[in-house]
Amino acid sequence: MTEISALKAGLIADIEAADTLEALDALRVGALGKSGVVTGLLKTLGPMSPQERLEKGPPIQDLRESVTAALADRKAALEQAVLDARLASEKIDMTLPAEAGPQGSVHPVSQVMDELAEIFADLGFSVASGPEIEDDWHNFTALNIPETHPARAMHDTFYFPDEDGQKMLLRTHTSPVQIRTMMQTPPPIRIIAPGRVYRSDSDATHTPMFHQIEGLVIDKGITLGHLKWTLETFLKAFFEREDIVLRLRPSYFPFTEPSVEVDVGYTLTNGQRVIGGDGDAAGGGWLEVLGSGMVNRRVIEACGLDPDEWQGFAFGTGVDRLAMLKYGMNDLRAFFDGDLRWLKHYGFSALDVPTLSGGVGA
Numbered sequence: 001m002t003e004i005s006a007l008k009a010g011l012i013a014d015i016e017a018a019d020t021l022e023a024l025d026a027l028r029v030g031a032l033g034k035s036g037v038v039t040g041l042l043k044t045l046g047p048m049s050p051q052e053r054l055e056k057g058p059p060i061q062d063l064r065e066s067v068t069a070a071l072a073d074r075k076a077a078l079e080q081a082v083l084d085a086r087l088a089s090e091k092i093d094m095t096l097p098a099e100a101g102p103q104g105s106v107h108p109v110s111q112v113m114d115e116l117a118e119i120f121a122d123l124g125f126s127v128a129s130g131p132e133i134e135d136d137w138h139n140f141t142a143l144n145i146p147e148t149h150p151a152r153a154m155h156d157t158f159y160f161p162d163e164d165g166q167k168m169l170l171r172t173h174t175s176p177v178q179i180r181t182m183m184q185t186p187p188p189i190r191i192i193a194p195g196r197v198y199r200s201d202s203d204a205t206h207t208p209m210f211h212q213i214e215g216l217v218i219d220k221g222i223t224l225g226h227l228k229w230t231l232e233t234f235l236k237a238f239f240e241r242e243d244i245v246l247r248l249r250p251s252y253f254p255f256t257e258p259s260v261e262v263d264v265g266y267t268l269t270n271g272q273r274v275i276g277g278d279g280d281a282a283g284g285g286w287l288e289v290l291g292s293g294m295v296n297r298r299v300i301e302a303c304g305l306d307p308d309e310w311q312g313f314a315f316g317t318g319v320d321r322l323a324m325l326k327y328g329m330n331d332l333r334a335f336f337d338g339d340l341r342w343l344k345h346y347g348f349s350a351l352d353v354p355t356l357s358g359g360v361g362a
């Protein structure tokens, strides 16, 4: 009896004196492990007679319970001490200056959209916008693309489930902003509309979401000549070259008549394709950059304007594609990976801001 009380007092004193979690665990193994002292005593109960066990069992069970409880208490106290020490040593001083500067940068797409806004602001254009969740009428019908028109199928549209007979969709182009602007603002109109557009398409040169910029001019006596001059001026400023050569090809869009697709010439410089120069020169070629045309009178009419009084031109182009051409990027998907190394590789820095005075590409 006294032997067990002495053992208990000794073990508990040792446990309370343990000053590390490792020392405590060694004590646990010594008492309660496979060949620990307490385990050894518990084993002596097996062969005893029921009478003897009734007498000697309770103090041994009490020893096991007391030692187990003392171990748990000490363990909790030591863990709390470790945590307190960590909290005391890992102080954060929020008033210290940051170790690293800003890591990200303005995304090339935003950068190009800002550049375009700067270039067109210089030509007297303001920036307009419209919703990305658009209705069928603004995205198609008002743009002279009726229900049965094959162009609807060509657009790989993402539709929403029908609600109250209203067909809603993710806009497939920025052209619905033409409609919204003509219906809201009395002419003359000179706007650009940059923004996200959506089509169910995905490979190295197509992503389901991409960016377009729309241009619209509505005034009196506007001709194809104004369109060509505007595009030429814009592309010269954007690519920062005077020798931009455009090739206008007859094309078809339901909302413009006549419609023209615009190619820009590139030439071979040190084995590299560089935008600028006559695309028909040896080694050169033409890249399609824009869709455009004179606004179809049916579109002007749909917006409640008199097409005999007001005319204009419109154009639309892919912002991501313009960025790829300007910066020599070859995979559109990298635009949406959010990889800082990619931004750094193309030389974008955190504080880039486009200004015309500094050169938009500076």
Ligand code: PHE
Binding pocket: 172, 173, 174, 175, 214, 253, 256, 291, 292, 293, 314, 315, 316, 317
């Ligand atoms: N909306 C057309 C497209 O997505 C581009 C375009 C805009 C063409 C304006 C002509 C005029 O391809």
